[in-house]
Amino acid sequence: MRKGEQTRQRILEQAADLFNVQGYSGASINDLVRATGLEKGGIYNHFGSKEQLALEAFDYNMSRVRDRFAAALEGRRLALDRLTAIMVLFEEMATDPYIAGGCPIVNTAVEADDMYPELKVRAQSAMDELLQLVIRVVNKGIERDELSPDLDTSTFANFFIAALEGGLILSRLNDDPGHIQGVIQHIQGYLVSLQKEPSNG
Amino acid sequence: MRKGEQTRQRILEQAADLFNVQGYSGASINDLVRATGLEKGGIYNHFGSKEQLALEAFDYNMSRVRDRFAAALEGRRLALDRLTAIMVLFEEMATDPYIAGGCPIVNTAVEADDMYPELKVRAQSAMDELLQLVIRVVNKGIERDELSPDLDTSTFANFFIAALEGGLILSRLNDDPGHIQGVIQHIQGYLVSLQKEPSNG
Amino acid sequence: MRKGEQTRQRILEQAADLFNVQGYSGASINDLVRATGLEKGGIYNHFGSKEQLALEAFDYNMSRVRDRFAAALEGRRLALDRLTAIMVLFEEMATDPYIAGGCPIVNTAVEADDMYPELKVRAQSAMDELLQLVIRVVNKGIERDELSPDLDTSTFANFFIAALEGGLILSRLNDDPGHIQGVIQHIQGYLVSLQKEPSNG
Amino acid sequence: MRKGEQTRQRILEQAADLFNVQGYSGASINDLVRATGLEKGGIYNHFGSKEQLALEAFDYNMSRVRDRFAAALEGRRLALDRLTAIMVLFEEMATDPYIAGGCPIVNTAVEADDMYPELKVRAQSAMDELLQLVIRVVNKGIERDELSPDLDTSTFANFFIAALEGGLILSRLNDDPGHIQGVIQHIQGYLVSLQKEPSNG
DNA sequence: ACCGACGGGACCTCCCGTTGTT
DNA sequence: AACAACGGGAGGTCCCGTCGGT
Numbered sequence: 001m002r003k004g005e006q007t008r009q010r011i012l013e014q015a016a017d018l019f020n021v022q023g024y025s026g027a028s029i030n031d032l033v034r035a036t037g038l039e040k041g042g043i044y045n046h047f048g049s050k051e052q053l054a055l056e057a058f059d060y061n062m063s064r065v066r067d068r069f070a071a072a073l074e075g076r077r078l079a080l081d082r083l084t085a086i087m088v089l090f091e092e093m094a095t096d097p098y099i100a101g102g103c104p105i106v107n108t109a110v111e112a113d114d115m116y117p118e119l120k121v122r123a124q125s126a127m128d129e130l131l132q133l134v135i136r137v138v139n140k141g142i143e144r145d146e147l148s149p150d151l152d153t154s155t156f157a158n159f160f161i162a163a164l165e166g167g168l169i170l171s172r173l174n175d176d177p178g179h180i181q182g183v184i185q186h187i188q189g190y191l192v193s194l195q196k197e198p199s200n201g
Numbered sequence: 202m203r204k205g206e207q208t209r210q211r212i213l214e215q216a217a218d219l220f221n222v223q224g225y226s227g228a229s230i231n232d233l234v235r236a237t238g239l240e241k242g243g244i245y246n247h248f249g250s251k252e253q254l255a256l257e258a259f260d261y262n263m264s265r266v267r268d269r270f271a272a273a274l275e276g277r278r279l280a281l282d283r284l285t286a287i288m289v290l291f292e293e294m295a296t297d298p299y300i301a302g303g304c305p306i307v308n309t310a311v312e313a314d315d316m317y318p319e320l321k322v323r324a325q326s327a328m329d330e331l332l333q334l335v336i337r338v339v340n341k342g343i344e345r346d347e348l349s350p351d352l353d354t355s356t357f358a359n360f361f362i363a364a365l366e367g368g369l370i371l372s373r374l375n376d377d378p379g380h381i382q383g384v385i386q387h388i389q390g391y392l393v394s395l396q397k398e399p400s401n402g
Numbered sequence: 403m404r405k406g407e408q409t410r411q412r413i414l415e416q417a418a419d420l421f422n423v424q425g426y427s428g429a430s431i432n433d434l435v436r437a438t439g440l441e442k443g444g445i446y447n448h449f450g451s452k453e454q455l456a457l458e459a460f461d462y463n464m465s466r467v468r469d470r471f472a473a474a475l476e477g478r479r480l481a482l483d484r485l486t487a488i489m490v491l492f493e494e495m496a497t498d499p500y501i502a503g504g505c506p507i508v509n510t511a512v513e514a515d516d517m518y519p520e521l522k523v524r525a526q527s528a529m530d531e532l533l534q535l536v537i538r539v540v541n542k543g544i545e546r547d548e549l550s551p552d553l554d555t556s557t558f559a560n561f562f563i564a565a566l567e568g569g570l571i572l573s574r575l576n577d578d579p580g581h582i583q584g585v586i587q588h589i590q591g592y593l594v595s596l597q598k599e600p601s602n603g
Numbered sequence: 604m605r606k607g608e609q610t611r612q613r614i615l616e617q618a619a620d621l622f623n624v625q626g627y628s629g630a631s632i633n634d635l636v637r638a639t640g641l642e643k644g645g646i647y648n649h650f651g652s653k654e655q656l657a658l659e660a661f662d663y664n665m666s667r668v669r670d671r672f673a674a675a676l677e678g679r680r681l682a683l684d685r686l687t688a689i690m691v692l693f694e695e696m697a698t699d700p701y702i703a704g705g706c707p708i709v710n711t712a713v714e715a716d717d718m719y720p721e722l723k724v725r726a727q728s729a730m731d732e733l734l735q736l737v738i739r740v741v742n743k744g745i746e747r748d749e750l751s752p753d754l755d756t757s758t759f760a761n762f763f764i765a766a767l768e769g770g771l772i773l774s775r776l777n778d779d780p781g782h783i784q785g786v787i788q789h790i791q792g793y794l795v796s797l798q799k800e801p802s803n804g
Numbered sequence: 805a806c807c808g809a810c811g812g813g814a815c816c817t818c819c820c821g822t823t824g825t826t
Numbered sequence: 827a828a829c830a831a832c833g834g835g836a837g838g839t840c841c842c843g844t845c846g847g848t
Binding site: 106114167190 | 222224226227301302303308310311312314315316321324325356357360362363364365366367370371373375379380381383384386387
């Protein structure tokens with residue numbers, strides 16, 4: 001029982017990487033057989049179908065992302081610090097990826113868009129979660145007078161995530177962290193401009 | 202001779218949509234058989250392999266993009282007008298797509314990243330072309346005193362494209378043009394802030 | 403494990419005949435599907451490619467040849483008896499073939515010559531093995547004063563095999579054992595002339 | 604009309620080489636398209652099917668062989684000289700082939716054996732023609748007292764051709780003219796032994 | 805809980821041959 | 827007489843999933 005759960009987890013981890021790197025269509029169960037060292041029967045014992053496995057693998061990737069975000073935000077109180085921590089995580093995906101293959105949300109969003117509705121729903125939820133996280137951070141920052149109340153929180157969050165995801169795509173495409181770093185610097189400049197007149201408080 | 206060229210073009214057009222919507226791995230030659238009404242033999246008479254077809258289909262998509270950009274920029278002189286025209290094109294990809302399946306550069310970048318080097322190279326060139334276009338527009342705007350010379354052109358172009366591509370992904374993922382529109386509004390605000398200074402002179 | 407090995411062996415046996423009769427190019431996997439009763443998936447589970455299967459099938463054929471030669475030579479001491487036994491095996495390939503399709507070495511040599519380098523290497527080794535066998539037999543015969551020491555062993559072996567293989571081709575082409583039998587009689591006459599003056603010993 | 608005949612001849616020449624090198628199954632019409640520079644329609648204008656073309660290509664190869672034999676025998680009267688000339692032609696097939704791919708009769712015999720009855724019949728006729736040629740030469744030699752009347756002409760011819768064809772296969776398989784040369788030397792020794800006796804008369 | 809063996813079919817590619825056009 | 831364009835299908839390969847055994 002315990003052993004089975006371990007195996008299941010091992011499959012999930014390998015599948016998470018495999019699907020994120022090769023895509024759902026581009027990765028085969030046999031690729032996973034090679035990666036895990038298990039036989040096909042062993043895999044299908046734990047997951048009913050390739051699609052089911054892909055869904056859970058996506059969830060697993062998101063749990064890795066969540067953990068990473070939680071760790072990065074831990075101990076940081078100031079909204080600017082927290083936003084910076086998030087941006088650093090995006091930068092890391094280009095320089096020293098803790099998940100191979102780029103942002104799983106974007107990868108899934110792009111591939112699933114017109115093809116795999118269930119995966120698309122997962123990606124929607126995940127992306128929403130990311131937006132909500134930023135929204136919470138910003139709202140807290142406004143509450144604490146760290147950020148200007150003029151800032152439209154959800155508009156900002158949307159822009160913030162869009163720019164970072166786009167920057168990451170550019171960096172991965174060109175194998176050059178400069179793109180995401182440029183985006184980050186731009187956002188940071190913008191954030192500084194928002195934060196001004198703290199002396200007023 | 203004439204007929205063959207027409208058929209080839211027809212295949213290319215169908216393939217361009219098919220690959221952009223379903224991805225390279227996700228689209229099969231049989232899908233193309235259905236879409237074109239030709240038989241496989243007929244298709245392979247014009248293209249030596251699926252990969253070759255995909256490369257040309259990508260080029261065809263890019264030529265469509267180029268044409269669209271050229272048309273949108275035609276008659277506009279002011280840098281702000283030109284940047285706005287570009288942003289509108291991104292918005293259109295979400296509201297009324299002239300190419301099904303989203304931005305072909307991003308789609309290809311995401312799928313090809315770790316899998317199809319030749320497609321990746323194509324995507325790199327295309328993305329660079331997009332960046333260069335923005336850079337040219339901005340530089341012209343600075344020359345003509347429409348934009349502040351303080352603006353780092355290539356940093357801006359990078360941010361501009363990243364944010365728009367990211368925004369488009371969000372909009373497509375949620376089937377909601379609001380995301381890309383929010384990004385556009387943000388950029389527009391930023392551009393206005395840049396432009397203010399000339400009144401000093 | 404047991405079952406799979408049996409199936410693999412069954413495939414190999416059928417493939418060995420099929421390739422030897424129809425040739426590598428002329429035999430299709432579907433032919434093998436018909437011969438084995440398996441589906442293509444079942445075959446490819448045991449062999450990674452047609453070429454790999456052909457290589458192993460050739461090896462299997464050679465193992466059959468080896469066994470047959472060993473059985474034919476068993477219990478025979480005199481060089482002349484042993485050479486005769488070998489010639490009888492060639493004759494049998496024309497009259498009552500234990501391997502359908504003729505000599506696998508020659509078949510492979512002829513087809514692979516300018517087309518399939520790996521098969522050609524296999525055929526080279528096999529042919530060399532055959533020559534070495536004859537050389538050993540003759541050398542032993544010389545050692546034991548059954549054959550004249552004037553005989554150039556390797557030249558003889560070369561001639562012996564060439565004539566027999568050529569004779570077999572003629573017999574198979576004309577569906578007439580007379581050709582190989584004529585060659586055998588010629589060689590036997592030659593051998594008798596070599597063996598002369600045994601009374602000297 | 605004239606032009607058509609030239610084209611037909613050109614196809615035949617290329618096909619003759621192609622089939623002899625790659626075999627009937629291993630050579631495709633598209634290979635021939637590449638080799639001739641014609642289009643498929645152009646080829647099928649002259650030959651109704653691949654099989655028909657192969658039959659004529661074989662005939663063309665045989666006509667080349669016939670011409671070569673005729674040229675080699677021209678001016679030679681003595682049976683031994685004539686047989687030597689024939690053997691030299693076999694040697695040339697290994698050292699400096701005037702037909703790529705080896706002896707077309709053997710190649711066809713081996714491939715067609717259990718697969719292409721019409722080609723097999725062609726190969727049978729061709730092989731018989733070769734045997735008859737040797738028989739004629741030897742018979743003339745006996746008539747003229749150059750060779751012993753004890754010689755069984757057709758048995759000898761059979762052995763002669765078998766050994767040479769076998770030797771050629773060995774040489775081609777090992778890319779080493781030594782095999783066919785060894786066979787030739789053996790036969791030459793045998794011929795000398797035959798010829799001695801006339802001094803008795 | 806895992807493996808090994810297999811089915812049935814889709815994949816891309818290339819085959820041979822035909823047709824319409826020049 | 828030659829080509830260009832295409833059909834229809836077979837080629838080898840690999841896919842996903844199932845099932846019996848252990």
